[in-house]
Amino acid sequence: MHDYQQHFIEFAIRRNVLRFGEFQLKSGRTSPYFFNAGLFNTGEDLLELSKAYAAALQRSGLDYDIIFGPAYKGIPLATVTAMALASEGQNKPFAFNRKEKKDHGEGGNIVGAPLEGKVLIVDDVITAGTAIRESIDLIRAAGAEPAGVLIALDRQERGTGDLSAIQEVEQDFGLPVVSIIQLDQVLDYLSSQQDFAEHASNVAQYRDRYGV
Numbered sequence: 001m002h003d004y005q006q007h008f009i010e011f012a013i014r015r016n017v018l019r020f021g022e023f024q025l026k027s028g029r030t031s032p033y034f035f036n037a038g039l040f041n042t043g044e045d046l047l048e049l050s051k052a053y054a055a056a057l058q059r060s061g062l063d064y065d066i067i068f069g070p071a072y073k074g075i076p077l078a079t080v081t082a083m084a085l086a087s088e089g090q091n092k093p094f095a096f097n098r099k100e101k102k103d104h105g106e107g108g109n110i111v112g113a114p115l116e117g118k119v120l121i122v123d124d125v126i127t128a129g130t131a132i133r134e135s136i137d138l139i140r141a142a143g144a145e146p147a148g149v150l151i152a153l154d155r156q157e158r159g160t161g162d163l164s165a166i167q168e169v170e171q172d173f174g175l176p177v178v179s180i181i182q183l184d185q186v187l188d189y190l191s192s193q194q195d196f197a198e199h200a201s202n203v204a205q206y207r208d209r210y211g212v
């Protein structure tokens with residue numbers, strides 16, 4: 001594990017974004033841990049978070065024209081990532097969707113720059129891949145092409161079949177997925193901390209059951 005990944009895990013635990021207990025996921029699975037990016041909820045948090053996203057993106061060398069944040073939590077994530085990139089001299093357009101279509105004023109369900117060219121999807125986590133598939137549909141419907149996915153945490157879980165949700169996205173759509181951290185690194189970290197021994201064991205059991 002790299003230093004920046006350990007720092008990111010400690011940052012997420014400190015801000016209660018990464019929590020342990022019993023959580024119901026969108027996929028219906030019950031998970032002993034949860035990553036709630038909505039709790040990065042101060043300007044300072046967002047500044048640190050945006051730098052972590054921008055650094056992961058730059059390390060990946062991924063090529064894209066525009067940044068897209070899926071509603072809702074992807075919206076601030078895409079916004080602050082675009083700002084962090086701009087502060088380092090890379091000015092990219094960004095857009096996001098509304099979950100409900102607006103039928104007055106400017107109408108539609110895409111806000112921001114027109115979805116054109118190669119689109120980078122920015123979100124917090126991938127579990128079963130539903131949110132990413134919905135984003136791919138939206139991007140294609142607008143006549144653009146998804147170019148890759150940037151997330152904070154890869155939960156390394158099976159998607160609809162035996163592959164991980166990320167492997168499915170990579171295989172079905174040929175899309176690279178870049179994450180700041182993966183569950184394996186969270187597990188390594190928990191296992192190295194005596195105070196987290198019980199969480200480490202619960203997360204390891206969950207990984208055995210649903211992981212890849």
Ligand SMILES: O=P(O)(O)OC[C@H]1O[C@H](OP(=O)(O)OP(=O)(O)O)[C@H](O)[C@@H]1O
Binds near residue numbers: 070071123125129132
């Ligand atoms: O890979 P999946 O199984 O789709 O799960 C992950 C998605 O679920 C959560 O969003 P959610 O759809 O709950 O919406 P929110 O951003 O409005 O909280 C999360 O922010 C991801 O987008």
Ligand SMILES: O=C(O)c1cc(=O)[nH]c(=O)[nH]1
Binds near residue numbers: 026034035036126127
């Ligand atoms: O699968 C989900 O619903 C999910 C998992 C997680 O860790 N965080 C989140 O916001 N959603």
